[in-house]
Amino acid sequence: MFVYIVRRLLVAIPLVFGVLTLTFFIIRLAPGDPAALFIQPGISPKVADQIREQYGLNDPVFIQYIKWLGSVLQGDFGRSFSRAQQPVFDVIAQALPVTITIALLTLVANFILGIVIGVVSAVRQNSFLDRFLTVGALFFYSMPEFWFALMMIIVFALKLPIFPVSGLNEVGAESYGPFRFMLDRLWHLVLPVTVLSINGAAGIARYVRGSMLEVIRQDYIRTARAKGLPEKVVIVRHALRNALLPVITLMGGSLPFIFSGALFIEVIFAFPGMGRVTVEAIFARDYPLIIANTFISGTLIIMGNLIADVLYAVVDPRIKL
Amino acid sequence: MNRKTSMKGIAVISLLFVVMFAGCSGKGRVSGASAGDSTLVIAMLGDASYLNPVIGASVTSRNVYSLLYPGLLKSEFDTTSGLLNFMALEKKLREEGGQDPGEKAAGALARTWKMSEDHRSITYMLRSDAFWNDGVPITSHDFKFTYELYANPVIASPRQQYLAELIGAEEGEIDFDNAIETPDDTTLVFNFYKPIPEQLALFHTTLTPLPKHVWREVPSQEFRHSSLNQNPLGAGPYVLQDWQKQQQIVLASNPKNNLPKPGTIPRIMFRIVPDYTVRLAQLQTGAVDVVENIKPEDFDGLATAKAAVEIKPVGLRVYDYVGWSNIDHTAYHRDGTIKPHPLFGSTIVRRALTLAIDRQSILDGYLGEYGVVASTDISPSLKWAYNDAVVPYSYDPAESIRLLEQEGWVPGPDGIREKNGRKFSFVLFTNAGNERRNFASVIIQQNLREIGIDCQLDVQESNVFFENLRLRKIDAWMAGWSIGLEIDPLDGWGSDLEKSRFNFTGYQNPRIDELCELAKTELNPLDARPYWMEYQEILHRDQPTTFLYWIQETQGFNKRVEGEELNILSTFYNVDDWTLSPSASVAE
Numbered sequence: 001m002f003v004y005i006v007r008r009l010l011v012a013i014p015l016v017f018g019v020l021t022l023t024f025f026i027i028r029l030a031p032g033d034p035a036a037l038f039i040q041p042g043i044s045p046k047v048a049d050q051i052r053e054q055y056g057l058n059d060p061v062f063i064q065y066i067k068w069l070g071s072v073l074q075g076d077f078g079r080s081f082s083r084a085q086q087p088v089f090d091v092i093a094q095a096l097p098v099t100i101t102i103a104l105l106t107l108v109a110n111f112i113l114g115i116v117i118g119v120v121s122a123v124r125q126n127s128f129l130d131r132f133l134t135v136g137a138l139f140f141y142s143m144p145e146f147w148f149a150l151m152m153i154i155v156f157a158l159k160l161p162i163f164p165v166s167g168l169n170e171v172g173a174e175s176y177g178p179f180r181f182m183l184d185r186l187w188h189l190v191l192p193v194t195v196l197s198i199n200g201a202a203g204i205a206r207y208v209r210g211s212m213l214e215v216i217r218q219d220y221i222r223t224a225r226a227k228g229l230p231e232k233v234v235i236v237r238h239a240l241r242n243a244l245l246p247v248i249t250l251m252g253g254s255l256p257f258i259f260s261g262a263l264f265i266e267v268i269f270a271f272p273g274m275g276r277v278t279v280e281a282i283f284a285r286d287y288p289l290i291i292a293n294t295f296i297s298g299t300l301i302i303m304g305n306l307i308a309d310v311l312y313a314v315v316d317p318r319i320k321l
Numbered sequence: 322m323n324r325k326t327s328m329k330g331i332a333v334i335s336l337l338f339v340v341m342f343a344g345c346s347g348k349g350r351v352s353g354a355s356a357g358d359s360t361l362v363i364a365m366l367g368d369a370s371y372l373n374p375v376i377g378a379s380v381t382s383r384n385v386y387s388l389l390y391p392g393l394l395k396s397e398f399d400t401t402s403g404l405l406n407f408m409a410l411e412k413k414l415r416e417e418g419g420q421d422p423g424e425k426a427a428g429a430l431a432r433t434w435k436m437s438e439d440h441r442s443i444t445y446m447l448r449s450d451a452f453w454n455d456g457v458p459i460t461s462h463d464f465k466f467t468y469e470l471y472a473n474p475v476i477a478s479p480r481q482q483y484l485a486e487l488i489g490a491e492e493g494e495i496d497f498d499n500a501i502e503t504p505d506d507t508t509l510v511f512n513f514y515k516p517i518p519e520q521l522a523l524f525h526t527t528l529t530p531l532p533k534h535v536w537r538e539v540p541s542q543e544f545r546h547s548s549l550n551q552n553p554l555g556a557g558p559y560v561l562q563d564w565q566k567q568q569q570i571v572l573a574s575n576p577k578n579n580l581p582k583p584g585t586i587p588r589i590m591f592r593i594v595p596d597y598t599v600r601l602a603q604l605q606t607g608a609v610d611v612v613e614n615i616k617p618e619d620f621d622g623l624a625t626a627k628a629a630v631e632i633k634p635v636g637l638r639v640y641d642y643v644g645w646s647n648i649d650h651t652a653y654h655r656d657g658t659i660k661p662h663p664l665f666g667s668t669i670v671r672r673a674l675t676l677a678i679d680r681q682s683i684l685d686g687y688l689g690e691y692g693v694v695a696s697t698d699i700s701p702s703l704k705w706a707y708n709d710a711v712v713p714y715s716y717d718p719a720e721s722i723r724l725l726e727q728e729g730w731v732p733g734p735d736g737i738r739e740k741n742g743r744k745f746s747f748v749l750f751t752n753a754g755n756e757r758r759n760f761a762s763v764i765i766q767q768n769l770r771e772i773g774i775d776c777q778l779d780v781q782e783s784n785v786f787f788e789n790l791r792l793r794k795i796d797a798w799m800a801g802w803s804i805g806l807e808i809d810p811l812d813g814w815g816s817d818l819e820k821s822r823f824n825f826t827g828y829q830n831p832r833i834d835e836l837c838e839l840a841k842t843e844l845n846p847l848d849a850r851p852y853w854m855e856y857q858e859i860l861h862r863d864q865p866t867t868f869l870y871w872i873q874e875t876q877g878f879n880k881r882v883e884g885e886e887l888n889i890l891s892t893f894y895n896v897d898d899w900t901l902s903p904s905a906s907v908a909e
Contacts, residue, residue, distance in 0.1 A: 032784035037378060039791065041812045041823055042805050043479045050477035054545075083566070084370050085546040094566055150598055158602055161627070165602045166594060168568065171362055270594040272567030285784060 001313065005306065012302045019298045020291060024068060027290055028061050034081045034285040055081055055287075068291075077295070078288035082281065088292040091277060098168065099259060099266075099273040102192060106262075107254055109197035110204055115240075115247070117201065118208025122243075123235060125213060133205070141202035146264040149195045153268070156191060163191050166270040192269045196262055204250060212243040245316055252308020256300040358903050359587040361882065363893075364600045364609040368567050368593050372553050374529035375470050376545060378479045384893050385570055385591060386529070389555035391459065391580040393445065393527045394434075395426045398636070398806070398888045403704035404846060405806055405890075407523040409433050410448060414523060427581030428558070430459060430530075431509075434523070440516035440844055443526060447507040451580055453532045453556045461509035465501045466533035472497075475541040483525045486513040518844045524807060532556075558584040558897040567593055584897040585884075601877075604630055610879040610901075613892055616756075617689045617875065629880035636702035636889030637871035639803045640695050641758060643678070643749070643765065644866045645671055646796040648827035653793070653818070659829070662796065663743055671864040672714070673724035677772045679716040680869055683761045691875055695868035697860040698813070700804055702889055705847060708857040713868070722772050730773075738773040746775035750798040752786040758799050761869065765799070790825045798825075801872075806889070808853065811837040814865065828865035 033039070034055060035048040052058050056067065071078065079085040117137060121130040140148075157165040164170070164187065173184050215221065216239055224234045263275030274293075281289035313319045369382040377386050395408045399415070407414045408426035412433040431445045451459040468487075471478045472495050489496030491514045502510040511526045532554050539547045553561055557580065559572035570591040574584040592609060594600045601619055603609040607628030615623070615632060623630045645665035652658045665671055684692040696713040699706050725738060725745075733739040737746060749765065751758045762778050769776045776797075781789070789795050802813075815821030815837070816829040836856045840849035876892050878885060884899045 031788050032782075033788060036784060036787060038477075038479055039822070041809075042482060044481040044485070045822060046474070047477055047479050047481060050474050054475070054477060079546065082370075084550065086566075091566075153599065153602055158605060161606060165606055165608055166596075166599045167592065167608075171360055171590060171592075171608070174563070267595045268599055270568075270592070270596070270599060272565075272593070276567065276595070283782075283784060 001310070005310065008306050008309075012299075012306075015302060016295065016298050020072070020295055021065075023291055023294045024065060024287075025061070027285070027287055028064070030285075032285045034287065036285070077292045080281075080286055080289045082284035082286040082289070088288050091289060092274070092292060092296065095272055095274045095277045096259065098271050099275070102189065102196070102262065102265070102271065102273065103257060103259070105189060105193045106196040106200065107251075107257075109193060110200040110254075111247070111251070113197060113201035114204025115208050115244070117205035119212055119235065119240060119243075121205070122209045122212035122216065134209070137202035137205045140198050141206070143199070145195060145199055145262070146268060148199065149192070149265060149268045152191050152195055164188050166268065168271060188269075192262075192265045192271070196265055204247065207247060207250065208243060211246050212239060215239045215243040218242075245312070248311045248315065249308045252304045252306075252311065255304035255307065256297050259300055260297050358901065361586045361589045361611070361896075361899065361901060362609040363589065363591050363611040364594045364603060364613075365591050366593075366595060369570060369591075371545070371550050372561060372564070372570075373531070373550050375467065375476060375478045375480070375531065381591070384891065385572070386553070386555075387557070387891075387893075388559040388572060388584070388589070388897060389553055389557045389561060390529045390531075391428060391430050391451065391556045392529060393430050393447075393464070394523060395429045396527070396890065397425060397894075398890050400636075400702075400888070401704070403700075403702055403706070405520070405524065407520075407527070409445075414519065430580070436519045436522060440519070440522070441514075442510060442512045443519075443522045445509040445526075447509060449507050451556065453534075454554055454560060454575065454577070455532075455535075457532065457534055458506070459530070459532075459556060460506040461503040462506070463530045463533045464509050465497070465503050466537070467530045468501055468528065469497055470531065470536070470541075470544070471528060473541050473544075476544045480528055483528055486515065486517050486521070486525060488512050488514045490514065516844070518846060520846050521807070556580055558582065559589060562588070569593065582897075585900050589896065604628070604877050604879065607879060610882050611892070612877045613874070615875050615877040617687070617691050620875075623877060631878050631880055632875050633878060633885070633887050634691065634873045634875050635887045635892060637693060637700045637873055638702065638889055639801055639872045639874065640698065640700075641761065641799065641801045641869040641872070642695070642698075642866045643674075643869065644790075644798045644800060644826050645674065646793070646826055647671075647829070647865055650793045650796065650827070653827065659827070662827075664745060664747055665796065667728055668863050669724050669728050670730070671867070673721040673728070673772075674769070674774075675714050675864050675867040676717045676721040676724070677774075678765050678768050678867060678869075680713070681716060683764050684870055686764070687757055687760050688870065688872060691873040692870045693873070695871050697857045697868060698802065698804065698810060699808065699853060699857055700871060703806075703808065706808055706850060706853040708854045710854075711857045711861045718768075718772050725772065732773050736773055737775045744775065745773070746777075747797050748777045748779050748795075750779050750781055750786060750789070750795050752783040752800065753780045754783065755801075757872075758801070762799055791822070793825055793827065799869075808840070809837070810856075814860075826865050828863070830859060830863060832859060 034057065035051040038048045038051055049058075056064060059067070077088045080088050080091050083091050117133050121133045124130045153165055156163050168185060168188055169181070170184050173181055176184060221234060221239055224238045260274055260278065262273070263279055265271070266273040266275045277289065278293045281293060365381050367379070367381060369377065369385050370379055371377040371382055372386045372389060374386050374390055377383060397406050397408065399406045404415070409429050409431040410426055410433070413426070430447055430451050432448050434443055434445045436443050447459075447461055449458070453459060468484065470476055471480055472484050484490060484495055487495045487500035489500055500512050502512070504510070511522070513522070535549060535554055539549065551564065556578070558575055558578050560575045561570070562573040563569070563571040572584075572589045574587050576583050594603060594609070600609065600612045601615070601622070604612045605623065605626035605628060620632060623632065646662045647666060649660050649662050649666070652660050661667065665674075680694045684694065693701060694713045696711045699708070701707050729740045730738040730745055731740070733744065737744050739745065749762060751762055759780070766776045766778055790798060790800065811834065812821055813823045814828055814830070814833050815824055816831060816834050818824055818827060818829075833856060836852045840852040843849040876887060881902045882899055883902055884895070886895050888894055
């Protein structure tokens, strides 16, 4: 297994570089200009040129690529164009804590909710409860996130002012003690995490239900029942464990999501997370930031897949790596 | 079982840890009691880029840094004439029509100024009781130093244009030894290479200064990422207390300030809320006090909101238009030949298009009373230059059809007009994400179909759209302009298409060039009025674009905010004088 992991990691290096190189050329060939902000009446035409010079965009693309490669190999991904020339990893480091908080809370809620709903509807297959949960899950699954978020704001922040409309903290929260500050932060996270997890849980529930139904029909479940085990033990210990195998792939696949952020939720709830960093970078043609984001998400997707494969081998003795 | 619960426990603990960690990443805890009553909260679309007047490019940046830094003069917008007025402590450019200069000008660094007889130099006498927040006096040397920063190509300040008249600028490099003189700490002289109007001299010599004694050490390559940008040393009514990127900027009243005085409201918080619906909801709940650019369709909702909200309009500075390519871009790009565009090349056809577009019903449907049908690009708010006699064409499809047929555009078998085998069919481009323009473009499409013109709509991502416009790749488009307060339209209409970067239509009329140049030579802007009158008549006749409507921007305020004086310069023109009335409902 160790050799397998090392081999996969070694293969990942050229893969990531390939992705970065492609991104490098694609964004430079795409229409749009990072200095476009400075092309307007009342601003001297010299300014856009000076800005391009600063960004090193006046060289031929190939020379730019060599220079870029040189600094990336030294671990320097450059400075952001659009965010006051901060080093790109500083920009990302500022956005990550917010994104990770939301994503982890969401993931936990997602899987707990999803697994519970999935198991219940599989065990009570074709009952009213199953139909209700299935239709309900499909309903939420098909609902656009941004719309759902706005509806939640209208209902739970405007009509019934229980939760705050947006933001990470109350005005003046800086003066709270650490405990109250954290409570305030959690209070602000309730609506966004609910929106994200209801949506995601619905998908997971469908998965779990499917694989649970398959497992319940297996011979060893019948054997477990035949030897007189209580139904709870049969379901939780014998069936669920096996049914969760495909869910593990989902978990590995969710790793990039933890870091990439949820754009709509971040925009609507005014969280300064990774989703906004990425999208704003693309709109501003902020090349270094786009590349750094690609690097992070590319690496994570590869890692996520690797982790999922390894976990598979860990939980399923039939799979050898 | 046991293992499972302990796993859960670990997950919960690690989550709490992450939440804590995220919470503590903000710096600088402030001690203080209830924040709501003493904090003005302003919702913003995006974060400021730099809180540095030399490189801060966005409006947001300017709104914030203008509270941190002092100014040489104070300016006000005179609504009776539509001209900018400048004020020093003891002098005012135009005495008539304004209020008492004393109080408003109290923050100015200049006591007075003197324009030389030949209009080639302006001398400022500075006050001697002005200090940076660290106690160092503000002197004429700070101004000269900062102007050299503004001119530095490595720093690439977006305000270089303000230096275009200084000695040496005509040859490409400003000769600072002669262009800006500082005979002593309180005398500051700007010398120009040509005579310029006093109005322009004042406008261009009042860029915000930086403290020389701290910025002197910063090499120009590091200017943009110097840590001083995060922690600006200024001398304004407010100081920067906390800046959490992409979240909020908090300013605190500057207790020592005498330029003119510490800000009245103890704290001002600019919160970044990217989504319009959410900004609106926060205004309704009282979580924020000010939201800019409220759409007229939301006024009713605000009237019944929990928090008492009032809407205040500012002047007409922004207009939407439909651009028609006057020249054939393909020919122009091929070998520089100028020939009329096959569809929009004729003045009469363009006038017919304007007549066919029902601009009033676009306004009725979207902006209501907060829009005015436009005749040209001179705003009705600039009263001194606006030509009342030029009345926008009214909606008249019959007349439009008559003009088109006169030009030879007759209906083809499918109802679409044709001329010499060419169908009157085109694509109208606009940029993504602007509801108002989307709304207008659908009505325009409908209007044109009624007179037998086929107009397809295409929405492009903004960056791509503006690049296509700049490269003159599109034939018909809808966009908007926000006008400057100095009228200088040559960039948009000049006949030299290489020099006039914003003349996307390729419109050429030598008389327009002439009028713009003549207007510039007048040393008193009011003397240029006749030129602008004629300018508007010509644009109205030629219809290089179809001017749609001026937009009255409307800002929403929580009623607990008092004393705000909005004007066309800025919503936050006198924010340091605003007060918060504690009796009104306060955000919890």
